[in-house]
Amino acid sequence: MASRPQSFGQAEINWDKLDKTKFYVVGAGLFTGLTVALYPVSVVKTRLQVASKDSIERNAFSIVRGILKTDGIPGLYRGFGTVITGAIPARIIFLTALETTKVSAFKIVEPFKLSEPSEAAIANGLAGMTASIFAQAVFVPIDLVSQKLMVQGYSGYATYNGGLDVARKILKAEGIRGLYRGFGLSVMTYSPSSAVWWASYGSSQRFIWSKILGYETEQNKERDPSLMTIVLVQATGGIFAGAVASCITTPLDTIKTRLQVFFFFLCTLKFYPFKVEAVLV
Template identity: 75%
Template structure:
């Protein structure tokens, strides 16, 4: 009698929480997702402003901690000061996220297929596939994201620590174009790629593997036939987001500090510094700890954004699934 191998049930992190790209209503995903992620951006944007101010501060403007920077922004500009450059970011974020999410999901599926023959453990497979997907998605979205980042960061620090004032995002864009041409919008592009692409790879790799490890610790491993509750699913996703944000922020903050300083230089500065000179100046001003200026806000931002984003995104995928059986 011929024996047949009975397939083992999948880890619940793949079913029901994992929904493949081909099962999603793309139009609904993009439209609903734009509104959902815009809401998250509104909530967390002030943290980005505080982080940027801390990274570019020089001399007496250097803040000892994020709370001091927050208090000074409120004192000088009120609540609007926490949303400098927000209009520019929210406008450019929609196409950037469409590119990112599309590339992420399609690459993730392909990457899982590539690592299957290696017979690795599921957490390792998830780390590799998610890491490749996060890296690729970030690389593709940088073409849109970097110009938005350059303009918005100039607005974030305008009038602060010697930086120029502008009349909105269009004024910044016009002055950059007039002084430096198109390449002015890609100031720090290499460092941006070096910051966000590895950060995205580390974040998604950490998230993918930590999720499966947590499920295993909770008893929902390959041999488990029980399904997690919706509360457990959200909790595991949130925990994975916090863990991923902590790792990614610690690894990439030094590069992010250098990139930010390069991007906020005056557009008419005839002696624009190179990355090596920025590094030297940071060391002279504050020693090696200067590279970790804004680490607290960056850690909070990446963890809070990552957790909010991933929980919202997983919910969004369920909401936009073409099938009722998830």
Template identity: 75%
Template sequence: MDPSRARSHSLGQSEINWDRLDKTKFYVVGAGLFTGITVALYPVSVVKTRLQVASKDAIERNALSVVRNILKTEGIPGLYRGFGIVITGAIPARIIFLTSLETTKAATLKLTEQFNLSEPTQAAIANGVAGLTSSLLSQAVFVPLDVISQKLMVQGYSGNMRYSGGLDVARRILKSDGFRGLYRGFGLSIMTYSPSSAVWWASYGSSQRYIWRLLGYTADNKELAPKQWEIVLVQATGGIIAGATASFVTTPLDTIKTRRQVMEVEKRETTRQAIRKLIAEDGWKGLYRGLGPRFISMSAWGTSMILAYEYLKRLCAKD
């Protein structure tokens, strides 16, 4: 085994480097795979968003009541409000994200090799930097879609305006607020998603290494190969740990960002006013509105995504 392969093996029992992937197959198969996951988990995002923007007097104060009300008044389609907009922009956003994630991770691993760091620390740094960078780059595509889809998610709910579709939302935003309206909350999105991505990937990378060590797979024992079910179990556990960590750290920022993005121009609050209003209504726990659905969303999405992503990499490996 050559040194680079040995290093890759010791850093993670299922690590597949960027230069070993068939890029065309990776993007084509990946687009279909992640679209399927988005279809399955999108309703959780709708529920989370409605909880975060609910007024003080809203009847629905928990996730189950929101789901019941949506099904009662709108049926299954209500759980997919704004889905068309999200899925349209998801493919270019994911291409940007995944490409920058893998290339940045490979470059950072190379840079950190000169330092005498433990494998979990090196993995945390490389994955964290890669997650942060890829999120920053993909936000340029994602934020306008986020603004439009979230307005569709909460239309007619808790006093919010109704729209005839995504184009209607975009037209009204451009008319009332100009092009910058599509990037409302962009700073908060950067502050929310970029740290969230960094924390998620850093937690995922380092937790995997600790779990492999607990199972007896170390750099000194390269001949012991893990079984397929062990690889999947370790990756899934790492995804759950990463989702729990990232959701707890970043939910307050996500709540404030969501409320500002769906607010109409005449009702607009500053970030400080939004924080004060949440605390006045619910105390400090108001900043954690939607934590349950967000934890479920991040853990379910993160675990499903990472299992699909690691499977995709194995499927698209050149050798």
């Protein structure tokens, strides 16, 4: 997974040369750490997405104040246990599909003799999209359950006794397909987003290495960059990729969240007289 420029042969580490144990342990550990740090943001974002027009909490700061006032710090981590339990296997599936697909994708684009940024964009984009599709099979039910926990008791939404209670009520009200409410829209949202993120991440790093830091020149080809330089290039690529992908993800993610949460809300209150199993799947 190293991101050094191809000029000194370390841009990509082949799947067959990866230390799988370290790869999964480190990957899962980093993912868990990031989830802990960013989870409150997801809670606030979800509440903003489902907030009604008449809600008094119309911005992130008012939602945070409301959560801290009623539930304290634990309120910012509602549904966290469910997310971690399900997200780790989903992450393993994602990483496996990403790395194996990336190897094949680079082999496919190599004969076209494209520039390094273009090759990285295509190969990483294909890998990111494929990995996201596989991961959604696990992620969608977890995402759905966690969203119910995030908004429980908020603006009239039901209260639950943990993730298992949410799953049980979904299954009782809608069956197994209820756990995959929004699967189609999730694939439409996250697969292109993942493709754009990984394409932007890979190509932006190649561009920085070659065009900005000059590693495409003869005198710099054999020069090893410092660890700090590698980290800064990766961080810059990640920030750029996140900004680009968010432009695609946010509108569709808002629609998906509202549909997932609101349909189940109506179902449990028996407000609608028709079945909507096929609306989103």
